[in-house]
Each structure stands twice: as structure tokens, then as C-alpha cells.
Amino acid sequence: MLPQILAIPAAILFVIFTFIIFLKPRHKDWNSTKKLPPGPKPLPIIGNIHILGKLPHRTLQALAIKYGPIMSLKLGQVPAVVISSPEFAELFLKTHDMVFASRPKLQLVEITFGRKGLVFTEYGGYWRNVRKLCIMQLLSASKIEMFAPLRKKELGLLVNTLKKASDSCEVVDLSEFIGEVVENITYNIILGRSKDDRFDIKGLIHEIMNLIGTFNVGDYGLKRRTMKAFKAVNEALDQIINDHEHSSSVESPQCNKDFIDILLSYMNQPMDPHDHEQRHIVGRANIKAIILDMIAGAFDTSKTAIEWGMSELIKNPTTMKKLQNEIEALVGIKRQVEEKDLNKLPYLDMVVKEILRLYPVGPLLVPHESLEDVTINGYFIEKNTRIMVNAWAIGRDLRVWSENCDLFFPERFENNDVDVKGRDFRLIPFGSGRRGCPGTNMGLTTTKIVLAQLVHCFSWELPLGMSSKDLDMTEDSGLAIPRSKHLLATPTYRLLGDEA
Ligand code: HEM
Numbered sequence: 001m002l003p004q005i006l007a008i009p010a011a012i013l014f015v016i017f018t019f020i021i022f023l024k025p026r027h028k029d030w031n032s033t034k035k036l037p038p039g040p041k042p043l044p045i046i047g048n049i050h051i052l053g054k055l056p057h058r059t060l061q062a063l064a065i066k067y068g069p070i071m072s073l074k075l076g077q078v079p080a081v082v083i084s085s086p087e088f089a090e091l092f093l094k095t096h097d098m099v100f101a102s103r104p105k106l107q108l109v110e111i112t113f114g115r116k117g118l119v120f121t122e123y124g125g126y127w128r129n130v131r132k133l134c135i136m137q138l139l140s141a142s143k144i145e146m147f148a149p150l151r152k153k154e155l156g157l158l159v160n161t162l163k164k165a166s167d168s169c170e171v172v173d174l175s176e177f178i179g180e181v182v183e184n185i186t187y188n189i190i191l192g193r194s195k196d197d198r199f200d201i202k203g204l205i206h207e208i209m210n211l212i213g214t215f216n217v218g219d220y221g222l223k224r225r226t227m228k229a230f231k232a233v234n235e236a237l238d239q240i241i242n243d244h245e246h247s248s249s250v251e252s253p254q255c256n257k258d259f260i261d262i263l264l265s266y267m268n269q270p271m272d273p274h275d276h277e278q279r280h281i282v283g284r285a286n287i288k289a290i291i292l293d294m295i296a297g298a299f300d301t302s303k304t305a306i307e308w309g310m311s312e313l314i315k316n317p318t319t320m321k322k323l324q325n326e327i328e329a330l331v332g333i334k335r336q337v338e339e340k341d342l343n344k345l346p347y348l349d350m351v352v353k354e355i356l357r358l359y360p361v362g363p364l365l366v367p368h369e370s371l372e373d374v375t376i377n378g379y380f381i382e383k384n385t386r387i388m389v390n391a392w393a394i395g396r397d398l399r400v401w402s403e404n405c406d407l408f409f410p411e412r413f414e415n416n417d418v419d420v421k422g423r424d425f426r427l428i429p430f431g432s433g434r435r436g437c438p439g440t441n442m443g444l445t446t447t448k449i450v451l452a453q454l455v456h457c458f459s460w461e462l463p464l465g466m467s468s469k470d471l472d473m474t475e476d477s478g479l480a481i482p483r484s485k486h487l488l489a490t491p492t493y494r495l496l497g498d499e500a
Pocket residue numbers: 118119120131139293294295297298299301302305360361362365366367368429430431432434435436437438439440442443444447
């Protein structure tokens with residue numbers, strides 16, 4: 001018999017022992033389902049934010065070499081998972097796409113239009129309706145084709161200006177010209193007019209997007225700056241909508257309607273005509289939020305891709321020549337290349353893929369958020385985890401792209417069917433799945449036609465005394481990782497005649 005004094009501890013030990021013996025298998029299961037992906041140790045309040053640096057896609061690529069293609073981080077108190085391989089990207093964006101189809105509630109986005117637009121709106125009925133509307137009314141194949149004359153007109157103006165610079169052998173700021181032509185194309189499609197000198201919408205959107213893209217923990221300086229930029233952009237959009245309301249009282253024919261006119265025709269009506277419960281009625285704030293997202297989505301992306309593309313082509317004259325030869329063989333040198341020619345230019349296609357592989361303009365896509373607890377490959381991912389997919393690291397993964405993965409070499413796409421539109425997880429500059437970019441075709445069309453035109457109409461040289469080795473290819477921080485220094489070059493007109 002045990003002495004009385006030992007009876008109670010013995011009973012407790014017995015219960016613990018029984019619990020361990022009988023419940024061990026379940027406990028093990030529970031443990032393994034809660035196994036988090038490996039990652040660097042977070043600090044108490046800021047988590048891992050301090051290690052991300054100015055170019056988080058590069059820091060995260062280096063960390064993935066140490067911790068693997070699925071990695072845990074803490075952004076402040078928010079759990080985050082970073083994906084850096086095509087296999088895990090497929091698991092997150094295809095196999096479990098539905099679980100990761102939401103967006104995190106970002107503090108700085110809440111200061112702007114909140115979740116009334118498309119890019120940062122949580123997964124659900126409202127997001128689905130807005131996305132459907134944008135695709136139908138702005139981003140479908142027929143709408144893209146409808147805007148071809150508009151792109152042609154803007155590019156014609158650009159070629160004329162550059163031709164004058166060519167006549168006087170001037171060095172031009174190519175970054176500035178590319179920015180301007182994409183800005184004008186975007187404004188014409190969405191706002192129905194060229195750049196409006198009353199407001200600097202581009203500058204304000206840059207400011208807001210860069211602030212939103214900053215990893216921060218409750219930085220009130222950022223909050224104040226976002227509020228200021230938002231107030232200005234909100235007033236500009238109000239003014240632009242007012243202009244449309246006044247001009248549309250003079251009934252314009254259907255074919256002259258720009259995207260704002262179309263959105264205004266939905267005003268005070270349900271976004272989805274089949275929504276008999278009238279859950280999502282379109283108001284002015286919804287319209288402004290959608291316009292802002294479309295401009296932001298269309299502008300920096302194509303501009304940055306073209307800018308990096310021209311930098312690489314000028315740096316690699318053999319590739320430039322090969323592209324010029326391909327276009328010349330198809331269209332000659334008496335007329336300009338047109339959009340109808342684009343699908344007959346396979347080398348241009350390879351060049352654009354290579355640009356987007358090395359310079360995916362959303363290197364970490366847009367953050368996704370998990371809608372429920374889920375276990376993937378044995379790793380537990382809790383509800384509301386922020387998911388970042390490092391498309392930049394995937395595009396430079398040497399397992400996939402071989403030893404020359406950092407080189408600009410479009411020929412790597414010869415005789416293979418790597419798709420750039422989200423079906424092949426080795427190359428995902430547009431993301432993939434439910435949240436994949438709805439503007440993929442419009443972005444590709446703009447990028448291709450502007451590049452083709454610049455390369456076909458002109459030969460390009462770096463400013464006198466500068467060799468291709470001297471061309472600074474440093475990236476700047478910001479959502480779309482633009483060049484840190486503007487691209488300067490001298491154009492020489494190479495077409496016969498004055499068609500421009
Ligand atoms: C070269 C051009 C472009 C690139 C590389 C690009 C890239 C991307 C990427 C990486 C995403 C995030 C995908 C994800 O989170 O999984 C995205 C989303 C988005 N893009 Fe694009 N994009 C381009 C052009 C455009 C254009 C022209 C528009 C519209 C006019 C546009 C509108 C959007 C919108 C609205 C979203 C958010 C979709 C959602 O959350 O449901 N993009 N884009």
C-alpha cells in the first residue's frame with residue numbers, strides 16, 4: 001500500500017501516463033498538423049519586418065535558400081507564409097486556390113476606398129461582381145481590340161516626337177517617353193481623355209501604391225501621407241466624374257463610351273442585374289475605387305515591363321537586331337508594325353516572356369490571405385495568414401531555368417510551351433487562379449505593341465561614351481520595382497518614308 005501522502009501524486013501520474021499511452025497517436029497527429037513552415041525567428045513586436053529591407057523579393061529569395069520554398073514569417077503580429085517554388089505556387093494558387101483567394105485587410109488601404117475596388121477587396125460576392133464587370137466592360141478580347149486605334153494614335157505621336165530627336169541626334173529620356181505613352185493610352189481607355197493637366201493622377205497613385213506596398217507596423221507618418229495623397233486623388237476623380245456627368249447629358253453614342261461612362265450607367269443600380277436582393281448597389285465611391293484600381297493596375301505594370309525590356313534590348317544588341325529582323329521580315333520598313341501583326345511574331349513573344357521572367361512587375365504578386373485553417377504538405381497554415389508568392393524568385397530559380405537564369409536570353413523559350421498567363425507555374429508574372437491578373441491580355445498587348453514599335457522604328461544607342469556594361473540596371477523599391485535610374489538613349493529612325 002502507498003502511504004496516504006503519495007496517493008494523490010501517484011493518481012495524477014497514473015492519469016498522465018494513461019493519457020500519454022492511449023492518446024499518443026492522436027497527440028502526434030495534432031502535433032504534425034500544427035507544424036509550421038520553417039522560417040527566421042521573429043522579434044516580439046515587429047516580427048520579421050526589420051529583415052525585409054528595401055527590396056523584399058531579393059531578401060526573401062536569399063532566405064528561401066536557407067529555409068526552403070515554403071517559409072513562415074511574422075509581419076508585426078500577422079502570420080505570413082512565403083512561397084518560392086513552382087511546385088508550392090501550384091499548390092497555393094491552383095490546388096487550394098479557393099482557400100487563398102482573399103486579400104488581407106491592409107491598414108493603409110482602409111484609409112483609401114477600403115474594399116470597394118477590386119485589387120484589395122476580400123473574396124466574396126462583391127469582389128466577384130466587380131471583377132466580372134471589369135472583364136466584360138474593359139478587359140475582354142473584344143474591348144482590347146476596340147481600343148487598338150487609340151493605342152495606334154498615341155504611339156504615332158510618340159514616334160513623331162522621337163523622330164524629331166533622331167533628326168537632331170538627341171539623347172532622349174526613354175523612361176519618361178514610355179511612361180507618358182502608357183499613361184496616355186491608359187487615361188484614354190479609362191477616362192476617355194489624354195492626361196489631364198489639372199491633376200497629377202499618376203504621381204498620386206504612385207505615392208499611394210508605394211505607401212501601401214511598404215511593410216510597416218502602425219507607422220503614423222505613412223498614415224498621414226496616405227491620407228493626404230488619397231484626399232487629392234479623391235478630389236481629382238470627383239472632378240473627372242463630374243465632367244463625365246455633364247458631358248453625358250448630351251447623349252453620346254455607345255461606341256464613344258469610355259469606362260467611366262459605362263460605370264456611371266450602373267449608378268444606383270445593382271452591380272449584378274441578376275442580384276434581385278440588391279446587395280451591391282453601385283455608388284460614387286464604388287465607381288471611384290474601381291477606376292483607381294484599373295488605372296493603378298494598367299499603368300505602372302506595362303510601363304515598367306517596357307522600360308526593363310528596352311534596357312535589356314539596348315544592352316544586348318544581337319537580341320535587338322534579331323527582333324528588328326523578325327519584324328522587318330513580316331512588315332517591311334515602309335510601314336509601322338500594327339496590332340494585327342503581333343501574333344505572327346514568335347521572337348517578340350519570347351522576348352516579352354523573358355522580360356517578365358526577369359522583371360515580374362509584381363515580384364511578390366499582391367498578397368493573398370487564407371480564408372480557413374489548412375494543412376499543405378504537412379505544414380499548418382492558419383486562417384488569416386498572409387501569403388506572398390515570390391514570382392521574382394521563381395523566375396530566377398536555377399533548378400528550373402538552369403545556370404544562366406540571371407541572363408537575358410529569350411532563346412530559352414524556343415521549342416517549349418512555357419505559358420506566361422498563369423497556366424505554367426514556372427512563370428507567373430500575372431499570378432494565377434481566381435486572383436490572377438484580369439488585365440493580362442491588355443497588359444501583354446500594350447507591352448508588345450509599344451516594344452515592337454520602338455524597336456522597329458528606331459535603332460537605339462546608349463549616350464556617347466557609355467558602353468552596355470556601364471548601363472545601371474539597379475532596381476528601385478516600390479510595388480512594381482522600376483529602374484532606379486531613367487533609361488537614356490539616342491534614337492535613329494530606320495523606316496523608309498514618313499508614315500508616322
Ligand atoms: C504587364 C502588365 C501586367 C502585369 C505584369 C500584371 C500583374 C499582376 C499581378 C502579379 C497581379 C496579382 C495576382 C495575384 O495576386 O495572384 C495582378 C492583379 C491585378 N491586375 Fe494586373 N498586371 C498587368 C496589367 C494589368 C492591367 C492592364 C490591368 C487593368 C487595366 C490590371 C489589373 C489588375 C487587377 C484589377 C488585379 C487584381 C485582381 C484581383 O484581385 O482579383 N493589370 N496583376
